[in-house]
Amino acid sequence: MARKQGSHSDITGPKVRQAALRLFARHGFAAVSMRAIAKEVGVQAGALYLYTPDKQALLFDLMREHMEHLLDSWQVPAGPPEAQLEAFCRNHIRYHLDRPELVFIAYMELRNLESENFAVIEALRGRYEAQLTGILQVGQQEGAFAVPDTKLATLAIIAMLTGVNTWYREGGRLQPADIEKIYWDMVRKAVSR
Amino acid sequence: MARKQGSHSDITGPKVRQAALRLFARHGFAAVSMRAIAKEVGVQAGALYLYTPDKQALLFDLMREHMEHLLDSWQVPAGPPEAQLEAFCRNHIRYHLDRPELVFIAYMELRNLESENFAVIEALRGRYEAQLTGILQVGQQEGAFAVPDTKLATLAIIAMLTGVNTWYREGGRLQPADIEKIYWDMVRKAVSR
């Protein structure tokens, strides 16, 4: 069972995924060749096929793992809807600021997924959005929120939160904690009565 | 000066831009070949070079014209900051719902611009954002708004508004006018004290 010392597969495998992640995020899936990925890894193009069946799977696996990890990253806490919403927003921002490249890919490269793969990612995205919609619905019923359309509010809030990734750069004027607070403030007011 | 009747260049030219727009929006710049564009136009690939110096210019011109047209699409009206903000939000949504393909390209294909072209588009984007920031700053000073960070609020609001394009489809449950109202409501509350 133990891997042989000389084996590189448990090093090269992750390296391939990492290189694909970086290059897809920087140049876009269609603009990155297998040879470019191989070069980044320090290997010939043919060797990549020991670690992925094809280029499409490289993209799909990155996106699927990202979405699954995002879903696992939190649970709706017990408590009043406002606290639940705050937890959602803060987790979303923190999670997204931590993995800018994955986030970028997961939402820029949807159209490069083959249709079955696309359906899988869309379903995962739907499950994530449903959690926010659920929080908003309960809050609306209990009178804590005033959102005319919970589905729209869900998409508006997520778009707004995810927008951080378009401008945030490490070491900038604001720390993640500041950003969390500012965005949460805006969301809180946006859904308030 | 008058074009000859037999001339097709004033027909083919726009057709080329239109085909590029559609295909870039659908498949992404890098995934669309000049031959694919030519086929959509009904012409051989070589003929495209009568209407564009190269593929890059096709993308850049679409984006630049879009941004310039967006800037021309409105002016900050006289009046209280809240009315100015409402005008901005409603115009933004209306304008974006009217040209989903251009909007999509202008913000998905930034990384496919050569660096000088990128700088031009970024400058135009900056000028557009500055208008919203200006409204928020005045409103903040006059006490009409309570935004802790006007630059962040600018980006958050624009991200939220532009987000409509990710889900809106013609003939859906909501009319553009409904959407304008719902989003404006959320923005209004988000910046209120």
Add this chain to the structure above:
DNA sequence: GCTTGAATTGAACATCTGTTCAGTTCACAT
């Protein structure tokens, strides 16, 4: 009818594309 010239073709270019696979390497187990 003939000339002009803009619009377009179609072939050619050098290079790149994703993917396959027979052959090589070399740390390990025996």
Add this chain to the structure above:
DNA sequence: ATGTGAACTGAACAGATGTTCAATTCAAGC
């Protein structure tokens, strides 16, 4: 010392890529 097998190379594949350009088409103007 020898054999094994995972990891990898390097060449090959069939076709696509952006771009150029000599040659063709054909309506307009004379």
